[in-house]
Amino acid sequence: MAEETAKSKPIRFGILGCAEIARKLSRAIGLAPNAVLVAVGSRSLDKARRFIADNGLSAADVSAAGSYESVLDDPGVDAVYVPLPTSLHVRWAVAAAQRGKHLLLEKPTALCAADLDLILDACRSRGVQFMDSTMWMHHPRTAKMRELLSDSARFGQTKTIGSNFSFAADSEFLQNDIRVKPDLDALGALGDMGWYCIRSILWAADYELPKKAIALHGAVKNEAGVILSCGSSLLWEDGKVATFHCSFLSHLNMELSVVGTGGSLQLSDFVIPFEEEKAPFSFASGSAFTELVTGWQPLPSKHIVTTSLPQEALMVEELxxxxxxxxxxxxxxxxxxxxxxxxxxxxxxxxxxxxxxxxVPVDIVE
Amino acid sequence: MAEETAKSKPIRFGILGCAEIARKLSRAIGLAPNAVLVAVGSRSLDKARRFIADNGLSAADVSAAGSYESVLDDPGVDAVYVPLPTSLHVRWAVAAAQRGKHLLLEKPTALCAADLDLILDACRSRGVQFMDSTMWMHHPRTAKMRELLSDSARFGQTKTIGSNFSFAADSEFLQNDIRVKPDLDALGALGDMGWYCIRSILWAADYELPKKAIALHGAVKNEAGVILSCGSSLLWEDGKVATFHCSFLSHLNMELSVVGTGGSLQLSDFVIPFEEEKAPFSFASGSAFTELVTGWQPLPSKHIVTTSLPQEALMVEELxxxxxxxxxxxxxxxxxxxxxxxxxxxxxxxxxxxxxxxxVPVDIVE
Known part of the structure; x- marks a missing residue:
């Protein structure tokens, strides 16, 4: 009986769509102590069944559905993870919220803030929880770094933030991936990778919105007009400045650097840590030059933050x-x-x- | 006799001015196996004498002069190191070249390229060697990194470069240092630290000039109009993009990140290595995500390049x-x-x- 009570407690997840990223999330749902995967919906029942079989799930525990609606109509589903192409987010996220399903929505959340507002309004009016799937927010490293950035005696006031995320897409990706298709993920690299860069910058700025965005010259688009590579600077009222660059056309890179008046933070794997169980970063505070300017004193300290659960599982746990x-x-x-x-x-x-x-400079208005 | 021959061989340096940085260079000249310091000139003979005494130099070996001219007129001086304020570079560097003295000129080399051309023309017409004092160029780490960046099989084509150099100047510096004075170092942080950033970017681009510079919004100037903090993006014909930020108003930071199509390079102490004897950097090539995107494979490799001579001594040795x-x-x-x-x-x-x-975008024309 005790076991049954415990079993009735986990949040029951459905997944809408069998995207590649859904494999990682189905594993994360399995690992999170307070969640369980109960349904996978695809436009094709076969595909849903194959997903369940291919990902080591039990057909007895996880039901396959041949439509997204079936998952949304399932009273045994509390929350849905939506990894559909961005252009479908409004339709399916709103539908999910309207049926009372809590939402874990893949990023970018929408094609524009007006679209996201439709989703958030639907969530609000049905009282469902919304969270986007920016997994690194939930890594304990992120909390540890926040602690250091918030320590004004050690870090001071944030002045500059630099964030970069790239990976070298192969020709198959550049031809066929949904992230280069104007009707699916029209925001391209900006939506896919720039999302993380922007989030990391907002995170470093403690979520204070910048006043202006000024894109960098030199963006690259494909023939259909989808962004393959771009960057921007962001400017705050208090003089903080950030720059980011995101690209499908460069080697794997995930630099985040935050410099304050009294300290600095650096890491090179902010989105996906090099290794799943441990994540490094470097922090310096009050460093100055040695006599004769031949070195630093003190040296930056190296930190390693371990985690027993992957960041995606921690995200699912938090939701x-x-x-x-x-x-x-x-x-x-x-x-x-x-x-x-x-x-x-x-x-x-x-x-x-x-x-x-x-x-041109564009004002950012909340 | 052998000793005397050896002693007659080193290049004999004079120093014009007793700037703080001259202390480091006098040490470097002493360490370089093929150089020797023979004269220090200051507008004040007392100051020159004090510099010699304070820096462990022997008054028997190094002569003190009460003017810069005396050093330039000294036939026993082969080369001069000029750490004077930038506004004095044209006058004294040209004077040195005209008297046949080879030049190690502190950066920024001049207030503008037209001024630098006066210096370079003078050097050319007298057949003297010119070198600016960008010391990190001479660290063996720089050569090792160049080797990796040049290996197109491992690094591919350079796509983005990010460079940052800042240190938190104290109020004494911000009030009185020559680098905040419009009549002395009018380029402020751009000349002092931005010089290194720009150099690092050019170095990473194998000295291919960018086509355009577009400064970042949010520069900070002091009341006299001298730059305390600024940044820029740079754009190449082939789509390469670089950004840099330099500042007197942020914690000590020296990030350099170069991302190519096949590899990436990162270091956090590119101007002054954390420690004088060994300099780290990180290099990745062909890294991709692991199955399920839970890590990197292969991980970036960490490199440490040791040096028996400080980078300034290597610079003096090369000159x-x-x-x-x-x-x-x-x-x-x-x-x-x-x-x-x-x-x-x-x-x-x-x-x-x-x-x-x-x-606004500004064309860069050679």
């Missing part, structure tokens, strides 16, 4: 915790995650607008 | 080698270093022009 408080304790949705999503999307919109207008 | 070939073997000045200096100054000029014109 499930919030959902459980709504489902089981009459709690209300937490506004933290939708607010952060919306700020990310607003900045992304401004960068896109600046790019579209020839790299 | 002395070039000077010796002119002095002792009827060789001609090597055009490599003046060419690199001039490109750096051209880019710096364009960034300054872009800043002055409200961050």
């Amino acid at each position: 499930s915790r919030l959902v459980a408080s709504i489902r089981d304790s009459a709690g209300k949705p937490d506004d933290k995650w939708p607010t952060i999503s919306r700020k990310t999307q607003l900045v992304l919109d401004a960068v896109k607008a600046s790019l579209d207008q020839g790299c | 002395s080698r070039l000077v010796a070939s002119i002095r002792d073997s009827a060789g001609k000045p090597d055009d490599k270093w003046p060419t690199i200096s001039r490109k750096t100054q051209l880019v710096l000029d364009a960034v300054k022009a872009s800043l002055d014109q409200g961050c």
Whole structure:
């Protein structure tokens, strides 16, 4: 009986669509102590069944559905993970919220903030929890770094932030991946990788919105007009400056550098840590030159943050915790995650607008 | 007798001015196996004498002079190191060249490329060697990194370059240092630190000049109009993009990141290595995500390059080698270093022009 009670507690997830990334999330749902995968929906029942078989799931525990609707109509599903192409987010995320399903939505959350607002409004009116799937936010390294950045005695005031995310897509990707298709993921590299860069910058700025975005010259688009590589600078009222660059056309790279008046933070794997169980970063505080300027004193310190659960599982765990408080304790949705999503999307919109207008400064208005 | 022959061979240096940085260079001249410091000139004879005493030099070996002219007129001086404020470079560097003294000129080399050309013309017409004092160019780490970047099978084609150099100046510096004075070092942080950033970018681009500079919004100037903090993006014909940021107002930071199609390079102490005897960097090639995108494969490799001589001594050694070939073997000045200096100054000029014109794109023309 005790086991049955425990079993009734986990948040029951459905997945809409069998995207490659859904494999990682199905594993994460399995690893999260308070979540369980119960349904996988695809436009093709066969595909859903194959997904279940291929990912070591049990057909007895996870039901295959031949449509997204079936998952949304399933009263045994509490929350859905939506890894569909961005152009389908409004339709399916709104449908999910309207049926009372809590939402873990793959990034970019929408093609623009107005679209995201439709989703967030639907969530709000049905009282469902919203979270985007920016997994690195949930790594314990992120919390440890936040602790150091928040320590004004050690870090001071943030002045510059640099963020880069690239990977070298092969020709198959550049021809056929949904992320280079204008009707599927029209934001291209900006939506896929720039999302993370923008999020990391907002994170470093403690979610204070920049005042302006000014895209960098030199963006690369494919023949259909989808961004393959671009960058931007962001500017805050207080003089903080950030730059980012994202690309499908360069070697794998994930640099994040935050420099304050009193300290600096650097890591080279901010989105996907080099290794799943341990994540490094470097932090310096109060460093100055040695006598005769022949070295640094003190040297930056190297930190390694270990985790027993992968960051995606921690993300699922956090969402499930919030959902459980709504489902089981009459709690209300937490506004933290939708607010952060919306700020990310607003900045992304401004960068896109600046790019579209020839790299002019574009105001960011909440 | 053998000893005397050996002693007559080193290149004999004079130093013009007792700037703080001259202490480091006097040590470097002492360490370089083919150089010797023979004269220190200051506007004040007392100051020159004090410099000699304070820096462990022997008054018997190093003569103190009460004027820069005395050093330039000294037939026992082969080369001079000029750490004077930038506004004095044209006057004294030209004077030195005209008297046949080879030149190690502190950076920024001049207030603008037109000024630098006066210096380079003077050097050319007297057949003296010119080199600017960008010391990290001479660290063996730099050669090792070049080797990796040049290996197209491992690194591919360079796509993005990011460079940052900042240190947190104290209020004394921000009030009184020559680098915040419009009549002394009018280029401020751009000349002092941006010089290194621009050089690192040109180095990473194998000295191919960018086509355009577009300064970043958000530069900070002092009341006198001297730049305390600024940044820029740079754009090449082939689509390469670089950004840099330099500042007197942020914690010590020296990031350099170069990303190619097949590899990436990262270091956090490119100007002054953390420790004098060994310098680290990180290099990745052909890295991709592991199955399920939970890590990297292969991981970036960490490299440590040791050096028995500090980078400044290696710089003096390199200049002395070039000077010796002119002095002792009827060789001609090597055009490599003046060419690199001039490109750096051209880019710096364009960034300054872009800043002055409200961050518009400015063409860089050789």
